[in-house]
Amino acid sequence: MSDNSKxxxxxxxxxxxFICLTIYFVRSPILYPHVYQKPVVPSARLAGIPSGTIxxxxxxxxxxxADVSGLDCYACHDPKHPPVIKFALDGQVILPKEHxxxxxxxxxxxxxxxxxxxxxxxxxxxGSTNIPKAHQxxxxxxxxxxxxxxxxxxxxxENQLNTLHSSTGKKLNFDQATQLxxxxxxxIYEDWLAxxxxxxxxxxxxxxxxxxxxxxxxxxDPHAPSFTGIIPMPGPHLLHPEDAPxxxxxxx
Amino acid sequence: MADLNTEEGITRRSFLRATTxxxxxxxxxTSALAPLRNIGDFPSVEEFIQKHxxxxxxxxxxxxxxxxxxxxxxxxxxxxxxxxxxxxxxxxFVYALNLSRCCxxxxxxxxxxxxNNQSRSPEVQYIRVLKMPNDGRFDLxxxxxxxxxxxxPVPGHFFMPxxxxxxxxxxxxxxxxxxxxxxxxxxxxxxxxxxxxGCRYCEAACPYFARRFNFTEPSIxxxxxxxxxxxxxxxxxxxxxxxxxxxxxxxTRAGQYPACLEACPTGSRKFGNILDxxxxxxxxxxNKRVMILKEELGTLPRxxxxxxx
Numbered sequence: 299m300s301d302n303s304k305x306x307x308x309x310x311x312x313x314x315x316f317i318c319l320t321i322y323f324v325r326s327p328i329l330y331p332h333v334y335q336k337p338v339v340p341s342a343r344l345a346g347i348p349s350g351t352i353x354x355x356x357x358x359x360x361x362x363x364a365d366v367s368g369l370d371c372y373a374c375h376d377p378k379h380p381p382v383i384k385f386a387l388d389g390q391v392i393l394p395k396e397h398x399x400x401x402x403x404x405x406x407x408x409x410x411x412x413x414x415x416x417x418x419x420x421x422x423x424x425g426s427t428n429i430p431k432a433h434q435x436x437x438x439x440x441x442x443x444x445x446x447x448x449x450x451x452x453x454x455x456e457n458q459l460n461t462l463h464s465s466t467g468k469k470l471n472f473d474q475a476t477q478l479x480x481x482x483x484x485x486i487y488e489d490w491l492a493x494x495x496x497x498x499x500x501x502x503x504x505x506x507x508x509x510x511x512x513x514x515x516x517x518x519d520p521h522a523p524s525f526t527g528i529i530p531m532p533g534p535h536l537l538h539p540e541d542a543p544x545x546x547x548x549x550x
Numbered sequence: 551m552a553d554l555n556t557e558e559g560i561t562r563r564s565f566l567r568a569t570t571x572x573x574x575x576x577x578x579x580t581s582a583l584a585p586l587r588n589i590g591d592f593p594s595v596e597e598f599i600q601k602h603x604x605x606x607x608x609x610x611x612x613x614x615x616x617x618x619x620x621x622x623x624x625x626x627x628x629x630x631x632x633x634x635x636x637x638x639x640x641x642x643f644v645y646a647l648n649l650s651r652c653c654x655x656x657x658x659x660x661x662x663x664x665x666n667n668q669s670r671s672p673e674v675q676y677i678r679v680l681k682m683p684n685d686g687r688f689d690l691x692x693x694x695x696x697x698x699x700x701x702x703p704v705p706g707h708f709f710m711p712x713x714x715x716x717x718x719x720x721x722x723x724x725x726x727x728x729x730x731x732x733x734x735x736x737x738x739x740x741x742x743x744x745x746x747x748g749c750r751y752c753e754a755a756c757p758y759f760a761r762r763f764n765f766t767e768p769s770i771x772x773x774x775x776x777x778x779x780x781x782x783x784x785x786x787x788x789x790x791x792x793x794x795x796x797x798x799x800x801x802t803r804a805g806q807y808p809a810c811l812e813a814c815p816t817g818s819r820k821f822g823n824i825l826d827x828x829x830x831x832x833x834x835x836x837n838k839r840v841m842i843l844k845e846e847l848g849t850l851p852r853x854x855x856x857x858x859x
Contacts, residue, residue, distance in 0.1 A: 489858075493830035494648075494838065497817040498807065502829070503638075506805030517817075527701030528815065531656040534695060535673045 355515035357473040371459030380456045383449065440522040453478055453520070479514040490514070593744075594621075602729070603634075603742040603781065611781075614744075618785055625786070626770070630777040632785055635803035637736035643797055643852060644737070644824040644831045645808075647711060649841070650858040651818040654679055654702040654709030661813030662713075665798060666784040667776055669768030676762065676795040677713045677810060684708050713810075714739065714760035714795035715843070715851030722752035722761060731792070737852050738797050740782040748790040757844050758851075761794045797821070824852075 375381055384392045441447040455461040455469060462470045464481045480487035489495035490511075497517060501507035514520075596617050600606075606614060615632045622630045659677045668674040680693030684706055693710065703709065716739050723731050723739060730745040731752060753761040767789040779785040780800035787793050798808035802821070811819040822829035831854075834840070838856040 492833040492837075494646075494820060494834045494856075495817065495858075497814070498820075498830075499812050500807065501805045502802070502807050502822045503805035509807075512817075525653070525816075527703065528653065528655050530654060530697070530699065530702045531660050533656065533698055534675055534678070536696060 355475060355513045357475050357513050358516060360471075360473040375459060377458075380459070383451070440524070441520070443524070447482075475515050475520065476513045479520075597744060600744055602745055604732070615781065618779075618781070622775075622779070622786060626772050626775050628772065628775050628777055630775070630779045630785070632779045632781060633800065634781040635799065637734045637738070638803065640825055641823045642737045642825050643716070643802060644822065644835070645716075645797070645853045646820040646831050646834045646838075646840075647853070647855050648816075648818040648820070648858060649708060649710060649855050651816045652709045652711060652814075653816050653818075654681060654697070654704070654707075655815060657813045657815060658711060658810035658819065661809045662795070664774065665776055665801075665809035666796075667770055667779070667786050668793075669764065669770060669787075670774070671769045672766060674762045674764070674768065674793065676760070676793075677711050678759070680710045680712065681707050682710050710855070712758055712760070712843070713853070714756075715758050715849065715853040716795075716797065718850035718852065719848060721755040721757065721847075721849060725751040725755040727751065734782075736803070738782075738799055738802075739794075740796055740799065741792055741794065742782065743785070743787050743791045743793070746791040748792065750792065752792055757847050757849060761792050763792055764789050 386392050447453075452465075453462050455463045458469070460472070462472065462475060462478050464470060464478050466481065470478050476487075476490075486495055493511075496514075497512045498509050500509045502509065518525075594617070596613070600614060601610065611634055615634060618632050619630055622628070622632070656679050659675050659679060662668070662676050663670070663674075666676065668676070678695055680690070680695060681697040681704065682688070682690075682693045697704070716733075716737055718733075718737070720733060720739050723733060726732075727749060728745060728747055730747065731739060731741045733739050748763065750763055753763055764787055768787055770786065775786075776784060778800055780803075783796050783799040798806075798810075802808055807821055808819075811821050820830045820834060822831040824831055824835070826832060834856050835854065838858070841855040841857070842851055843853075843855065
């Protein structure tokens with residue numbers, strides 16, 4: 299009887315020790331290394347990537363009540379000393395690196411890309427974001443073809459950087475930028491007011507629903523307003539593909 | 551017994567001969583008619599006895615729309631909402647396209663295909679975009695459909711999308727022998743796909759090459775079906791009928807812009823009610839340089855090309 303209970307005790311203790319050892323081996327990172335996990339790539343800020351043809355303008359950004367902290371000029375600049383514009387040898391304005399970011403922060407991918415189907419961001423081997431071809435534009439100051447409008451203070455207010463001023467000296471807020479454009483581009487502005495210029499969405503019949511109109515800087519980058527090319531969508535299928543004219547290399 | 555059979559004229563031999571001949575005849579007839587069993591696209595009885603769209607009473611129309619909803623659900627596994635929107639009073643649709651702005655990106659073409667449940671294979675597209683040399687000749691023959699550059703626009707060229715012009719004097723309607731296509735009061739030229747016999751006279755008559763024929767049964771991926779359908783608009787078509795642009799009748803008669811207009815990244819496409827003096831298209835026709843394609847044919851299109859400068 300006593301032998302039996304001793305044996306039972308011994309078995310019980312051995313079982314406990316065995317279980318403890320098993321847990322230790324399984325848990326031990328040295329003896330039982332965990333499966334390698336890919337390092338988590340932090341989700342890129344979509345707002346930092348240049349958009350395609352539709353951007354959200356500063357005007358719409360302010361009106362929508364979004365984060366406009368990037369537009370606070372006096373977070374960096376001293377209000378009493380307006381920043382001096384630096385020019386390159388060819389007369390082009392040298393854009394400060396900080397300001398290329400600021401231009402991008404006004405962009406909003408959701409204007410074009412739907413939120414339900416998020417765009418997959420591709421990364422280069424060095425970890426930097428691979429900017430799609432259609433988006434590789436607007437790292438430049440290119441306003442005007444014949445006559446360059448490349449002086450910051452033609453539009454930005456030197457003495458109050460978070461405002462704009464028109465050619466007549468009228469002070470305008472960022473959400474009134476369309477008025478500023480109208481100062482020079484009057485005919486286009488009239489067309490835009492009448493609806494013959496610019497993108498519209500929604501309802502042609504205003505009794506049944508609203509028509510959404512884009513402001514100037516929603517489609518045009520004010521710093522480089524003319525459009526760069528976009529990639530065309532595929533053409534019709536060919537009945538006899540082998541006979542297709544090689545439009546790629548043909549010269550007109 | 552033998553005598554009786556002789557009197558009746560039926561011997562064992564003649565009986566077997568007659569039976570064999572009858573069986574062989576029946577087998578030959580069955581095999582001759584066998585190809586008929588492979589014809590699967592007979593219309594249903596309801597579709598066969600259905601009246602012309604303009605002659606349907608409201609009750610009959612409801613039945614017809616229900617039948618189409620059932621057919622689409624059976625084929626594509628999705629319950630659509632098929633409507634038959636009526637033209638609005640005091641509305642005449644006009645389309646204007648800015649040739650100065652169009653960059654030839656073909657986004658309108660593909661938005662149209664997605665909106666209007668067009669066949670993906672074989673490919674049916676209502677909008678054609680021509681790449682035209684900007685040499686001042688305006689020669690449609692030198693236009694190229696199959697351009698594929700790295701990026702558009704291309705220097706020295708302009709791009710010209712062409713689709714149904716919804717003519718006020720439509721040659722396609724005149725030639726239709728069964729009145730399966732007609733002009734609605736709001737200016738949209740529509741097709742009753744259940745009435746069309748597929749003779750393709752209209753395709754030959756159209757000077758804008760706007761009409762498309764379904765040579766085979768159209769194929770659309772189930773997940774790409776647009777369930778917002780209309781009888782005269784984007785409900786799935788069958789083999790052997792014509793189809794064409796209908797100004798997105800399921801959208802425009804509900805007050806919305808057509809799909810191609812909303813897809814255009816340059817804002818070249820403008821649409822609206824020409825009878826409203828404050829509409830965008832009224833402004834364009836009043837103030838812009840407007841061009842009518844093949845004006846000399848007298849088709850009086852409701853589709854205008856305009857220029858900014």
